Amino acid sequence: MLKAVILIGGPQKGTRFRPLSFEVPKPLFPVAGVPMLQHHIEACSKLPNMKEILLIGFYQPNEELNRFLSCAQQDFKISIRYLQEYAALGTGGGIYHFRDQILSGSPEAFFVMNADVCSEFPLPEMLDFQKEHGDAYSFVILGTTANRKQSLNYGCIVENEQTDEVLHYVEKPSTFVSDIINCGIYLFTPEIFQHIGTVFQKNQQDMLFYRTRLEEQSNGWHRAEVIRLEQDIFTALAGQGKLYVYKTDRFWSQIKSAGSAIYASRLYLNQYHTTHPERLATNREGGPKTRGHVYIHPTANIDPTAVLGPNVSIGTGVTIGAGVRVRESIILHGATLQDHSCVLNSIVGWGSTIGKWARVEGTPSDPNPNDPYAKIDSETLFRDGKLTPSITILGCNVNIPSEVIILNSIVLPHKDLNRSFKNQIIL
Numbered sequence: 001m002l003k004a005v006i007l008i009g010g011p012q013k014g015t016r017f018r019p020l021s022f023e024v025p026k027p028l029f030p031v032a033g034v035p036m037l038q039h040h041i042e043a044c045s046k047l048p049n050m051k052e053i054l055l056i057g058f059y060q061p062n063e064e065l066n067r068f069l070s071c072a073q074q075d076f077k078i079s080i081r082y083l084q085e086y087a088a089l090g091t092g093g094g095i096y097h098f099r100d101q102i103l104s105g106s107p108e109a110f111f112v113m114n115a116d117v118c119s120e121f122p123l124p125e126m127l128d129f130q131k132e133h134g135d136a137y138s139f140v141i142l143g144t145t146a147n148r149k150q151s152l153n154y155g156c157i158v159e160n161e162q163t164d165e166v167l168h169y170v171e172k173p174s175t176f177v178s179d180i181i182n183c184g185i186y187l188f189t190p191e192i193f194q195h196i197g198t199v200f201q202k203n204q205q206d207m208l209f210y211r212t213r214l215e216e217q218s219n220g221w222h223r224a225e226v227i228r229l230e231q232d233i234f235t236a237l238a239g240q241g242k243l244y245v246y247k248t249d250r251f252w253s254q255i256k257s258a259g260s261a262i263y264a265s266r267l268y269l270n271q272y273h274t275t276h277p278e279r280l281a282t283n284r285e286g287g288p289k290t291r292g293h294v295y296i297h298p299t300a301n302i303d304p305t306a307v308l309g310p311n312v313s314i315g316t317g318v319t320i321g322a323g324v325r326v327r328e329s330i331i332l333h334g335a336t337l338q339d340h341s342c343v344l345n346s347i348v349g350w351g352s353t354i355g356k357w358a359r360v361e362g363t364p365s366d367p368n369p370n371d372p373y374a375k376i377d378s379e380t381l382f383r384d385g386k387l388t389p390s391i392t393i394l395g396c397n398v399n400i401p402s403e404v405i406i407l408n409s410i411v412l413p414h415k416d417l418n419r420s421f422k423n424q425i426i427l
């Protein structure tokens, strides 16, 4: 029997996703028309022995999350539960805290996945790989190749090329270590908790030993429970014959910034060709013209003269007028694009309105197409004190008047703009 854990983080995480994460927890943001997490859940539910999926995070239980959980349970006919950490316990602390829940029913193995990645999720391949490599107690990390410069933003893995054993693991090194990076998707056996337990006990002892007045005031138990899988566990397990890397050359990307959500949407829309052709819009009589891969929610109302695509996702209840052009964008539910408006490389927030003949445009931050190992750069918003040109984001309920241009800007929710803006954050 198998289980899966998805690490969904909490409200303090996902800051590069603002202002979109103000309205909906980042793991529920729609990517290729469905919540980011649904792609993970779907991949897990395809495994015949998968009994339960646990979401672990430090969000307060909320309406959106509850609604998503009950819909997903019905759709995928599998038990899905949310377990809330009392504080951010790190990527290893959360699973350790809830180890009894994970181990109930005695699964022989379980997957752990970061919520903020998009992937083809080669889970059956990881299971086969685990059977072929090491002993029954070995753990598997999904790895992929990055270019030298970008590898520094990820966990880096040095492997034994013959056996695929992880010899050395460094989280976000400051100088080059390896071009094989950690994809944030793991296959563990219950023995992992012995290793996490050892770190927990060491943390507790350290705390007793080095106790300072400051630490006495803070909650010592909590401090010992904060454990990072990457730095505290993988680094120690490397070279012990316990940790292996399964390398994939299929699509994979992090989803850190809003720009990377558009890129991830493109990757999933491409995959829909084989997995969900019914989700891809086709050029039908009376419907809008589509170019490339486009997702349109059935409740959207779109004028037949509009042209959409490639890589466009249209949410529930969106209204699109005559002559509208949309490309490389995500239009969230309830938005209205009035006649002849144009939206390129942008995310249009829930309930926003774009006036007639207005143009909302951003700059894509796609990986270098000439480098097969390039990943998307989810850098900080500013470089040299200036806003980096990036996709345009309209928060929820923003009104853009007719005939203006909004270029490379981020507009916070509930704004009524009255003119054009370029390279600005509009607060």
Ligand SMILES: Nc1nc2c(ncn2[C@@H]2O[C@H](COP(=O)(O)OP(=O)(O)O[C@H]3O[C@H](CO)[C@@H](O)[C@H](O)[C@@H]3O)[C@@H](O)[C@H]2O)c(=O)[nH]1
Residues within 6 Å of the ligand: 007, 008, 009, 010, 013, 056, 057, 058, 085, 087, 088, 089, 090, 091, 094, 113, 114, 115, 116, 117, 153, 154, 155, 156, 171, 172, 181, 182, 183, 184, 230, 254
């Ligand atoms: N439940 C819970 N989840 C957490 C916590 N902290 C982070 N997470 C979740 O764990 C995932 C990893 O988040 P980060 O800690 O922000 O790490 P990262 O910068 O994304 O790097 C990780 O992922 C890379 C691949 O995308 C890896 O290359 C890297 O080694 C590392 O695992 C995210 O899905 C995040 O929501 C926590 O305290 N509790």
